[in-house]
Amino acid sequence: MTEERIATNLRKGVLEYCVLALLSHGEKYGLELADDLTTRGLIASEGSLYPLLARMRENGLVEPRWDASGTGRPRRYYAITDDGTDQLKAFAQVWTSLAAEVNALLEGSR
Amino acid sequence: MTEERIATNLRKGVLEYCVLALLSHGEKYGLELADDLTTRGLIASEGSLYPLLARMRENGLVEPRWDASGTGRPRRYYAITDDGTDQLKAFAQVWTSLAAEVNALLEGSR
DNA sequence: ACCGTAACCTTGCGTAGCAAGACTTGCAAT
């Protein structure tokens, strides 16, 4: 309950870059990303991911590609773009310094 | 520009607990908190802090006290409550595991 | 024909940070 609320707000702003980090290893499709992120505790449902992927597509951070070669419904594979890679680097810097500040505060409060 | 947008979203959900952590050392008043948090890069302006303090007050996480003994305008000092201390502990756990996941992803993407 | 399931996407909602500025109070200089 209360911990879910905490986690929900923590995820804001982190998720987008976790997707980029995952894609930096190679392309993945939607549900594959969703399952991975759910396992890691970074999303609560697909409802967070698909709107996010749409935004990232519009902003040119990822490049989608339909693949209907397999069986079942066609999958949409996403690859990271150069812009996405740049954003990922920028995020890593901001994250590192913010995480350091938060850790310092938490350390000090014990 | 872009880094500010990144930081803005990262701050969501972190700020409330950074305030609790700061108050766990002893009570502080509004602008004192604001200056400290600004220095640490955790808020961009007081506009984030005062509404947050109002929410935390309503939720019983902090206990305010007017102090007009000194010089200048009266200050409103905030102290952390038992509920606030509990929330801070809960946050520390959620934060630690989420930060570990994010760090793992960033490590892996290099 | 029907159902389950994988995969994709949409809608409506609540929440939280932010910029900008309003309001109040005390003090100091003219």
Added chain:
DNA sequence: ATTGCAAGTCTTGCTACGCAAGGTTACGGT
């Protein structure tokens, strides 16, 4: 006295994002 300034508190309007729930498309098994 009056003006100006700075410290301090709070409000308004905006935007962005995660989420739950549900809807859609395509295939395979019975």
